Amino acid sequence: MTSSQSYAVFGASGFGREVMPLLRQQLQARGVPPLDLVFVDDAAQPAVVNGHRAMTYAQWLAEPAGERFITIAIAYSVVRQKLVERCRADGVQFVEVRASNVVQLDECELGEGAILCPFVTLTSNIKIGRHFHANIYSYVAHDCIIGDYVTLAPSVKCNGNVFIEDHAYIGTGAILKQGKPGEPLIIGKGAVVGMGAVVTKSVPPGVTVIGNPAKLMNK
Numbered sequence: 001m002t003s004s005q006s007y008a009v010f011g012a013s014g015f016g017r018e019v020m021p022l023l024r025q026q027l028q029a030r031g032v033p034p035l036d037l038v039f040v041d042d043a044a045q046p047a048v049v050n051g052h053r054a055m056t057y058a059q060w061l062a063e064p065a066g067e068r069f070i071t072i073a074i075a076y077s078v079v080r081q082k083l084v085e086r087c088r089a090d091g092v093q094f095v096e097v098r099a100s101n102v103v104q105l106d107e108c109e110l111g112e113g114a115i116l117c118p119f120v121t122l123t124s125n126i127k128i129g130r131h132f133h134a135n136i137y138s139y140v141a142h143d144c145i146i147g148d149y150v151t152l153a154p155s156v157k158c159n160g161n162v163f164i165e166d167h168a169y170i171g172t173g174a175i176l177k178q179g180k181p182g183e184p185l186i187i188g189k190g191a192v193v194g195m196g197a198v199v200t201k202s203v204p205p206g207v208t209v210i211g212n213p214a215k216l217m218n219k
């Protein structure tokens, strides 16, 4: 048994390749000695991606390491949760990835395993669940409550007093109108807000909304 630490990014697709340099810079800034930081992806043939080895999860587990840390860079939240459960069962720990220019103000609670991309801002008095993804330039304002496995695509504007329930996905550039204290605007569990939507009213669980003002998408 070795006492070494092994770090990985789960997912070598577009988002994973955006997350890898953030994790690398974060570990360097913390003074963690140079590591063999790898991509884990079950679709991967053993290969090198952007200078990092890529391998399947089973191959990663088979490599000697004292402690293993991973970030799940998979935007689809249902798959993200499955991978989290698989990793936890194998004793793998989760590393938060946070770009160096992320702004976080007062009393902001964040669950394990978040990925906060460059230019993300979390203001004050916010509660966010586990394995949250906030892509580039997104913000979450005061008094918001966000569940587990929520995904904000790039440039989401989540204004104050908005509650976003578990597994909701908010598309690029969407704007969520502020709620009121005690009367939040709610994005329901598993709902999808399309890119560019302007959400002025609460969205029920499981539906997709698009447009300005956002309406149910007819499929």
Ligand SMILES: CC(C)(COP(=O)(O)OP(=O)(O)OC[C@H]1O[C@@H](n2cnc3c(N)ncnc32)[C@H](O)[C@@H]1OP(=O)(O)O)[C@@H](O)C(=O)NCCC(=O)NCCS
Pocket: 135, 153, 154, 170, 171, 172, 173, 192, 193, 194, 195, 196, 197, 208, 209, 210, 211, 217
């Ligand atoms: C809303 C969304 C989930 C719908 O996806 P989908 O079911 O695959 O929809 P389709 O692409 O088949 O489009 C169906 C119709 O809705 C329209 N449409 C799709 N998304 C739309 C949106 N956000 N706003 C307005 N119209 C939209 C399409 O133009 C198409 O119209 P048509 O039938 O007249 O041709 C998706 O378009 C979206 O907005 N996803 C978020 C993308 C994103 O932010 N990605 C970030 C990557 S980091």
